[in-house]
Amino acid sequence: MDKLKERVKIKNIWTKNRIAVPPMVCFHWSDDSGCVTDKNLQHYRDMAAGGAGLIIAEATAVTKRGRLHETQLGLWEDKQTEGWKRLADAVHQYDVPFFVQLHHAGVSGIEKNADCPSDYSFRDSNGELRARGCEMSPERVREVIDDFVQAARRAKQAGLDGIELHGCHSYLICQFFNRNINHREDIYGQRREKFALDILEGIRESCGEGFVAGIRLGAFEPALEDGIEHALSLAGKADFLDISYGFGGESISLRPEGYPFSEAIYGAQEIKKRLPDMPVFGVDGITDGEMAEKAILQAGVDMIDVGRGFLVNPNFGNDVLEGRSCGKCLHCRPACKWSPFLNDGTVVCPGRNLFLRNQKQ
Numbered sequence: 001m002d003k004l005k006e007r008v009k010i011k012n013i014w015t016k017n018r019i020a021v022p023p024m025v026c027f028h029w030s031d032d033s034g035c036v037t038d039k040n041l042q043h044y045r046d047m048a049a050g051g052a053g054l055i056i057a058e059a060t061a062v063t064k065r066g067r068l069h070e071t072q073l074g075l076w077e078d079k080q081t082e083g084w085k086r087l088a089d090a091v092h093q094y095d096v097p098f099f100v101q102l103h104h105a106g107v108s109g110i111e112k113n114a115d116c117p118s119d120y121s122f123r124d125s126n127g128e129l130r131a132r133g134c135e136m137s138p139e140r141v142r143e144v145i146d147d148f149v150q151a152a153r154r155a156k157q158a159g160l161d162g163i164e165l166h167g168c169h170s171y172l173i174c175q176f177f178n179r180n181i182n183h184r185e186d187i188y189g190q191r192r193e194k195f196a197l198d199i200l201e202g203i204r205e206s207c208g209e210g211f212v213a214g215i216r217l218g219a220f221e222p223a224l225e226d227g228i229e230h231a232l233s234l235a236g237k238a239d240f241l242d243i244s245y246g247f248g249g250e251s252i253s254l255r256p257e258g259y260p261f262s263e264a265i266y267g268a269q270e271i272k273k274r275l276p277d278m279p280v281f282g283v284d285g286i287t288d289g290e291m292a293e294k295a296i297l298q299a300g301v302d303m304i305d306v307g308r309g310f311l312v313n314p315n316f317g318n319d320v321l322e323g324r325s326c327g328k329c330l331h332c333r334p335a336c337k338w339s340p341f342l343n344d345g346t347v348v349c350p351g352r353n354l355f356l357r358n359q360k361q
């Protein structure tokens with residue numbers, strides 16, 4: 001695990017190793033206030049103690065109007081900052097850098113007439129209308145850019161080391177990037193990456209050069225060529241690229257036949273080839289240390305995200321780095337039991353239960 005143990009420099013901070021905990025929402029642990037609770041605190045403390053090299057906290061709403069769920073954590077007002085300070089202090093106790101993912105759901109959220117770059121009917125896989133997106137006016141675009149900037153300012157005030165913009169998985173920034181959704185005729189349609197770039201510039205001005213600001217970007221938005229183009233346009237503006245999937249239903253994820261890792265890791269590999277100096281993260285389906293080490297070596301990415309592995313076993317990092325069994329995500333069907341929309345906050349994770357049972361024997 002020599003490669004995994006290495007530290008990585010992202011701007012002015014050093015990760016503890018090459019394993020990042022990616023953002024993973026845990027709904028029902030907070031309430032409509034969006035404030036951090038003791039349950040959130042314990043969750044992040046456990047993963048920091050468990051050998052994560054970097055933690056990126058879950059998708060956190062920058063405005064109440066952009067929420068994905070009524071109990072989503074928020075950074076839309078100053079009174080939420082205190083809870084984030086507690087989280088940052090808990091994670092830093094273990095010498096682990098701590099970022100938060102800043103999020104606006106756009107047409108994928110709980111608003112029925114939601115913010116969207118252009119008018120758009122968002123349908124589920126059965127073709128049923130889920131929500132209607134309404135084209136944002138230029139004033140509304142500026143307001144939302146400022147919501148992101150203010151949320152980043154609060155994160156910095158709380159002592160976090162940086163932020164990640166949620167720029168993929170069907171949410172607002174991703175909607176701006178995707179040419180199947182963004183049909184604007186103004187500058188935000190002519191240059192679809194401008195929305196993300198303006199947010200990054202605003203954060204830079206407000207938080208200073210020392211504060212890390214990266215983005216989770218869809219490699220397939222809608223196609224890999226677009227993802228690569230978006231990544232290139234962010235060079236010199238974002239401090240890292242965490243590569244995942246694009247807008248569900250409006251993207252084409254592809255990897256060559258026989259490629260041993262996920263499509264998202266393939267996308268990260270292709271982006272890293274073009275941006276060798278940019279820290280690039282890969283994700284999806286990494287279940288143990290050997291696989292993580294191989295993915296880093298083969299894809300050439302700087303960091304590998306392990307999400308569900310840490311949900312099964314919050315000590316995942318230490319266990320793989322020290323050669324112990326780390327448990328395994330059982331890929332529950334039809335969806336992960338941690339899935340924010342399928343549980344009421346009391347998660348029963350079969351992979352975690354199996355891991356705990358095996359440990360006792």
Ligand SMILES: Cc1cc2nc3c(=O)[nH]c(=O)nc-3n(C[C@H](O)[C@H](O)[C@H](O)COP(=O)(O)O)c2cc1C
Pocket residue numbers: 022023024025026058059101166169216244283284285286305306307308309336338339340
């Ligand atoms: C319960 C759960 C919540 C998630 N929440 C987020 C989120 O807040 N933001 C995000 O970008 N991705 C989110 N994801 C996706 C993960 O960050 C990650 O990309 C995905 O789980 C694949 O990685 P893995 O195979 O290591 O779990 C979530 C995934 C799960 C299972």
